Amino acid sequence: MVTGLLSVVGIGPGAEDLLTPRARAVLQAADVVIGYGVYTEMVRAWLPGARCIDSAIGEEAERARASLELAQQGKRVALVSSGDAGVYGMAGLALELAATMDPAPAVEVVPGVTAAQAAAAILGAPLALDYATISLSDALVPWEQIERRLAGAVAAGFVLAIYNPTSGRRGHRFAQALAVLRTHLPDDTPCALVRDASRPGEHSAIVSLGHLIDAAIDMRTIVIVGNSTTRVVNGRLVTPRGYAMALMSHTGDAEATDITGQPIVREAGA
Template sequence: MTKRITVIGLGPGDAGLLPPMARQALERAKAIVGYKGYIALLEPEILEGRQVLSTGMTGEVERCNAAIDLALSGVETVVVSSGDAGVYAMSGLVLELLETRGLLDSVDFEVVPGIPALCAAAALLGAPLMHDFAVISLSDLLTPWELIERRLAAAAAADFVVVLYNPRSGRRTDQLPRALAVLASAKPGTTPVGLVKRAFRPGQEVIATTLAALDVEAVDMQSILVVGNSATRMAGSRMLTPRGYAGKYALAKCGEAAGS
């Protein structure tokens, strides 16, 4: 009897961006486990006829253990996350629990990648991640704030584009202003900033602003912030972080040659 647990990323939430391999895993599954908000992103026909187990935001350990128990009983089980399952999501916790419970050799563990939120946000903003970037979560529920601040300062000092996950929630309102102050110590106030809310979901918002002008009240838990580096600029209404082609090639002449 196969005992398998598959952790998948649903992508940003639009059904058209659900990866084919993830869809195949869902169609193969007999049980689907996940945070209730992510379960709601799935099409009703995918859920039909399958055992569905969902919990709230702080029920991660409970639902992952329940998913492992289902897999142990021979039920083909899928754990769902939004975005990519390996980016601030459930693949790490499932693997850690399998290790803790001594089940690494007893349960097949599979991860199917998805489109992470930072890629969805970048696509809507234009091309802000064309050069080196750092991704930092502002949630201090599992990570000490002092460590988050050190990472922010290091990324800003190294002139990375900085992507901020979990920037602000109803309870966590102080962290974002503090994080922006750290970034502003090394980046000018004119640095372009992209704010994307609910990327590829109903209620989507895409806002281009600057580090000094960002309205923190407009940011929520379903937001991704992209803070540019020293080369990032606006190209029309889009953010652009040049890769460096202009320094190596005569871009205008390339265009003239193509059009001649």
């Protein structure tokens, strides 16, 4: 009996050593690897056996359908997403489309390290307490809903990890998002950006909310917005948990850099 399987695989943020062994094993066992060309390019070198199919960005539904049809034909198919396959990735779409097919191909999801986590590790520990993940892409979600979520999350005290902060076609959206954030948070709120986390050309900077508008930000950038407790400690961005704060009162306060008025507190490239 032919048993195909579609594995939706999170390949992590980019560095080969942040791809999990499970993801690598699935990719290497696959008959076909499908994905947006930038991502298949990242894994192609490690996959001497598998056939790679590149697909253009924006063709998510076609790519998911093609993957499922190959699985229906008995192939082992790996559909790759960067980061985690379930976070703004292809897993949901594949599961939904699979349910419309008869017979429905088997679908599994292989998790991965997300871009937000990779960015946070580079910066320090800004996501150490409650945080919300939000995408500014309004291609699929009404902008009003995005603004409502931005406002709701910061009003409730969550740190934000912002995906897809801007693109050529919606360059004004990031400015609009900042305007929403600045009605709820002071301009000296510590923020940060990481571009190409764990990839060649990686770049990070810690900036205040008031200066975030001047930072170079594109689709490949993750933006972190701190909450009222987030602070810069020795050039790292940290959102303390309670015990750290309790402890500091005994040991003397850690050196907290005052970032007000400084456009960029720390900037690093790799």
